Amino acid sequence: MDYKFWFCTGSQDLYGDECLKKVAANSAKIVEMLNKEKAIPFEIVLKPTLITQESIRRTLNEANSDLECAGVITWMHTFSPAKMWINGLRELRKPLCHLATQFNDEIPYDTIDMDFMNENQSAHGDREYGHIVSRMGIERKIIFGHWAEPSVCDRLAKWMRTAIGIVESSHIRVCRVGDNMNNVAVTEGDKVEAQIKFGWEVDHYCVNDLVDYVEAVPKGDVEALVEEYYSKYNILYEDRDPEEFRRHVAVQAAIELGAEKFLKDGNYHAIVTHFGMLGGLKQVPGLAIQRLMEKGYGFGAEGDWKTAAMVRLMKLMTKGMEGSKGSSFMEDYTYNLIAGKQGALESHMLEVCPTVSDGPISIKVSPLSMGNREDPARLVFTSKTGDGIAASLVDLGTRFRLIINAVECKKVEKPMPKLPVATAFWQPKPNLQVGVEAWILAGGAHHTAFSYDLTAEQMVDWADAMGIESVVIDENTRIREFKNELKWNSMLYR
């Protein structure tokens, strides 16, 4: 979808046509500048200045019915009496941003008169408009600052990506070819409630429905994809026979092609597998799943459909992003508890998305004790350094909670030559001890949706739009306050 955002300026007719002409011209200039900004990921469309209840209601309803409109940016250039906004806002179903800005950045001390004040009174209009949005309890993003400031553009750009997550959430369709792993609690959840809250459709198939697709992939297509793998990735034979190695890789190529067709035919955007329910699959899907994630599909292992949908959501929110560092399914595996070198090694038995890789990517074929099948081929690499977020959506029985941890990814001190999986290594904020204690207190899972390209603020805004609880573990987290926050939240979200 070629998403666009609408720019709606609020005013009134009290100040005369001359003033309204200037308001419209100023709005046009802001929109023109924002559309030229590289950071702004989607086109912003200027709408006529809104000065009556009728025009506000009509415009916001047009936004509702325009499939390309992913959100409405509002700006109060002058004073816009907010009762005019009530009916329109009550009916608005698109993400809403209040850009609390002002056309001029400095008070023109030498020339300022009452005409100028009346024309440039965002400080006044923003409060009147903000009051009614708050009184009506409508979720919106408030972004304050001069419109030409890079930090304002950056925050607006981030909110636009959050808005994509909000409008796209209800299009996420997850395909399960296996149920959740027996006896595991944290990956479970209420699929009906997930559809009510997030719009996600979570369906189930027999894994052998997928196997039929895998077996139907023409040999030539498999061979061509294997060739692509061999040209793109390093091949780490280690002690394996090259022909046997290639046969194992070809199994994953067939799974990639078969699964992709299976997902496309069913209009699915995320998939879960389960190593205990492989049916006629010859290997646990490894390299195949890694490549599908790279193409933008969501994934969750062991039937974890909540994380699969969250990974898909992150892929949507970061699509086409300049300088993207990647998003992936992850799992907390092993700690390093040595002072000064603390962190958690992140990986999975196979399935880490290559978008997070740093440097060369290699193919390995190694035994896997789980799954009782052939040794699966997989992509191995280490991940980039820098800030990211790990998110876990858990079902607390009567409601969902999204737990978001700001993490700093680092390089491990030494290579791990015997570990045949892709990895990341991160230090949770504020530090390993508080980060882990808070995560466990909040009931966060071992599976996460991870991204270098999103912020905790974006995920909180998304959760607020979905009407669910979110908690952030970051540099400001202290356990005593965090425990209280969880207690207070339990009163609010019942």
Ligand code: MN
């Ligand atoms: Mn797992």
